[in-house]
Amino acid sequence: QLHRGQALHTTARDGLSSVSSQDVPAGRPRAVFHTSESDPAKHTEQHEARLYDIPLEEVKAVFPHGLPHRFQQQIQTFNEARVMVRKPALELLSYLKSSNFSHPAVRYVIYGERGTGKTMTLCHVVHYCSRQGWLVLHIPDAHLWVKNCKELLQSSYNKDRLDQPLQASVWLKNFKTSNERFLQEIKTQKKYIWGKQESTEEGRPLREVVEQGLARVRSASDAVGVVLREIKQQSHRGSFRLLVAVDGVNALWGRSTLRKEDKSPVSPGELTLVHNLRKMVMNDWSGGAIVTTLSQTGSLFKPSLAYTPQELLGKEGFNALDPFVPIPVPNYSPREFESCYGYYLERRWLQHEKAHTEDGKAELQFLSGSNPRQLDRLAGPL
Amino acid sequence: TSARVCRGCSRASPVPCRMVPVRWSRYSPSYLEPEVKKEYYQKPAEELTEEEREQMNLKAVRPIKAAPPTLSSSVFSDPMISKFTNMMMKSGNKVLARSLMSQTLEAIKRKQLEKYHKAPENEKETIECNPYVIFHQALKNCQPIIGLSNITKGGKTYQVPVPLTDNRKRFLAMKWLITECRENKHRRTMMPEKLSQELLLAFNNEGPVIKRKHVLHKMAEANRAYAHFRWW
Numbered sequence: 001q002l003h004r005g006q007a008l009h010t011t012a013r014d015g016l017s018s019v020s021s022q023d024v025p026a027g028r029p030r031a032v033f034h035t036s037e038s039d040p041a042k043h044t045e046q047h048e049a050r051l052y053d054i055p056l057e058e059v060k061a062v063f064p065h066g067l068p069h070r071f072q073q074q075i076q077t078f079n080e081a082r083v084m085v086r087k088p089a090l091e092l093l094s095y096l097k098s099s100n101f102s103h104p105a106v107r108y109v110i111y112g113e114r115g116t117g118k119t120m121t122l123c124h125v126v127h128y129c130s131r132q133g134w135l136v137l138h139i140p141d142a143h144l145w146v147k148n149c150k151e152l153l154q155s156s157y158n159k160d161r162l163d164q165p166l167q168a169s170v171w172l173k174n175f176k177t178s179n180e181r182f183l184q185e186i187k188t189q190k191k192y193i194w195g196k197q198e199s200t201e202e203g204r205p206l207r208e209v210v211e212q213g214l215a216r217v218r219s220a221s222d223a224v225g226v227v228l229r230e231i232k233q234q235s236h237r238g239s240f241r242l243l244v245a246v247d248g249v250n251a252l253w254g255r256s257t258l259r260k261e262d263k264s265p266v267s268p269g270e271l272t273l274v275h276n277l278r279k280m281v282m283n284d285w286s287g288g289a290i291v292t293t294l295s296q297t298g299s300l301f302k303p304s305l306a307y308t309p310q311e312l313l314g315k316e317g318f319n320a321l322d323p324f325v326p327i328p329v330p331n332y333s334p335r336e337f338e339s340c341y342g343y344y345l346e347r348r349w350l351q352h353e354k355a356h357t358e359d360g361k362a363e364l365q366f367l368s369g370s371n372p373r374q375l376d377r378l379a380g381p382l
Numbered sequence: 383t384s385a386r387v388c389r390g391c392s393r394a395s396p397v398p399c400r401m402v403p404v405r406w407s408r409y410s411p412s413y414l415e416p417e418v419k420k421e422y423y424q425k426p427a428e429e430l431t432e433e434e435r436e437q438m439n440l441k442a443v444r445p446i447k448a449a450p451p452t453l454s455s456s457v458f459s460d461p462m463i464s465k466f467t468n469m470m471m472k473s474g475n476k477v478l479a480r481s482l483m484s485q486t487l488e489a490i491k492r493k494q495l496e497k498y499h500k501a502p503e504n505e506k507e508t509i510e511c512n513p514y515v516i517f518h519q520a521l522k523n524c525q526p527i528i529g530l531s532n533i534t535k536g537g538k539t540y541q542v543p544v545p546l547t548d549n550r551k552r553f554l555a556m557k558w559l560i561t562e563c564r565e566n567k568h569r570r571t572m573m574p575e576k577l578s579q580e581l582l583l584a585f586n587n588e589g590p591v592i593k594r595k596h597v598l599h600k601m602a603e604a605n606r607a608y609a610h611f612r613w614w
Contacts, residue, residue, distance in 0.1 A: 351512040381484035
């Protein structure tokens with residue numbers, strides 16, 4: 001069994017020791033909506049609607065990619081990363097804690113309307129799993145793999161498929177940052193030949209496969225495929241737990257805007273990265289869990305009001321992901337809204353003098369409809 | 383029978399279409415202005431003065447003009463900000479102008495908050511983080527006190543120093559800020575970034591817009607001799 005926090009980089013591990021297990025305020029008293037419990041494993045209903053703090057070194061180690069852009073700007077401005085503990089995340093964490101890892105991996109699909117906090121729920125779960133020492137395979141946005149691709153190469157492994165060197169190398173770089181320890185310990189089980197002179201022997205650490213993918217960008221997509229295959233095959237042994245976290249999983253079964261050189265459209269199944277990821281999201285392996293998020297925001301050819309799994313995944317995607325555990329994410333409850341509003345006031349984000357009044361608060365609640373994204377956008381200029 | 387063509391809008395229609403004027407002075411004088419402030423309606427009946435009681439009674443019988451889209455009952459609405467947004471607008475794209483304005487205010491707030499959090503304790507009170515206060519102060523600092531007007535006398539045109547009304551001062555300040563951002567900056571910088579930088583400089587009485595105001599003041603001072611050419 002790997003120890004807790006062994007997956008984290010050495011700078012982040014120092015932050016673990018200073019975690020206090022009680023809600024006792026240290027130094028000056030923080031307000032009601034904060035909690036000093038920064039270990040997601042200890043979050044319960046008592047911590048609901050409260051914001052917990054992630055130390056900045058841990059943020060850099062656990063989330064090299066994956067946090068929404070506006071949240072990253074907020075971390076920069078406030079100099080701290082505070083995530084709200086909400087019901088859907090607590091539900092997911094309780095399922096993960098009580099799941100049997102010798103059974104096939106359970107698939108969880110987080111869905112909800114636009115801007116309700118699906119990506120943040122996923123990030124909460126990813127933080128919990130990396131604290132528990134799991135190997136986290138986090139794909140920040142699957143939509144980026146099916147659109148705006150500048151270079152499409154024909155795959156050398158399979159003539160019908162297309163490679164995406166840029167996207168694959170970016171993902172490999174971020175994967176390396178977040179899972180240093182595992183890359184050293186997991187060994188390859190087969191010999192892989194990359195080109196005329198390059199090959200990786202059996203029994204070499206996975207780190208070499210990743211280095212190969214980063215050095216030779218042309219074979220980066222194949223390197224990603226090898227990494228996914230090795231991890232999947234070795235997860236059932238029990239030496240590590242695997243979390244596959246995919247944001248925007250509906251991109252894998254939708255349409256893409258990419259075109260081949262003869263201007264014919266490319267279906268996502270013809271892309272190596274998407275093909276390998278689809279195999280990863282199947283429940284034919286054990287020793288971990290698959291947590292995915294549906295997203296309309298980056299999706300292609302989907303109506304803007306669609307949010308249910310049936311609408312966004314389509315027939316093919318639904319059949320591929322079936323059976324799954326659906327986890328709906330609603331807008332803020334009144335308590336959560338109070339908590340968020342109080343946090344903005346405390347951090348001096350709401351500067352308008354009317355925003356401190358009851359009228360201003362009522363207006364913010366009405367205009368945003370308690371939607372987290374709308375509240376964030378409204379509070380920006382105020 | 384052939385369809386008759388409406389002479390006003392040149393569309394074919396079987397029935398004469400009537401253009402009904404909705405805005406400006408096409409209203410008959412009996413129409414009253416709309417009142418959007420919540421406090422006006424929340425006052426209990428005893429506190430009203432005579433005029434206000436009369437006004438309330440009049441509202442029951444007289445028709446009311448349509449409210450313009452810029453009139454808002456929100457507690458956060460600011461007439462100066464609306465005016466500035468209208469001046470930034472191009473081809474009637476108010477949505478874009480308003481989003482640029484809110485991004486500018488957010489950019490100002492972020493820059494000031496970052497400075498605030500990094501500053502030592504004794505300097506924290508001096509840093510102003512409210513983007514509205516910064517906006518109003520910057521506009522006030524950019525307003526010229528005296529302007530120049532072209533007056534032709536004896537075949538020659540002279541630049542004559544002339545007092546400016548409040549509206550004209552506000553307009554000039556806003557116009558200078560916007561033209562400065564549009565013309566004298568790098569092509570690829572976004573408007574919120576440029577504007578927030580200019581507003582922060584103007585707030586501290588620095589920057590090209592303040593310089594333009596000083597140049598105008600100096601020209602007016604230099605042309606003092608022609609001040610008597612003004613007849614109003």
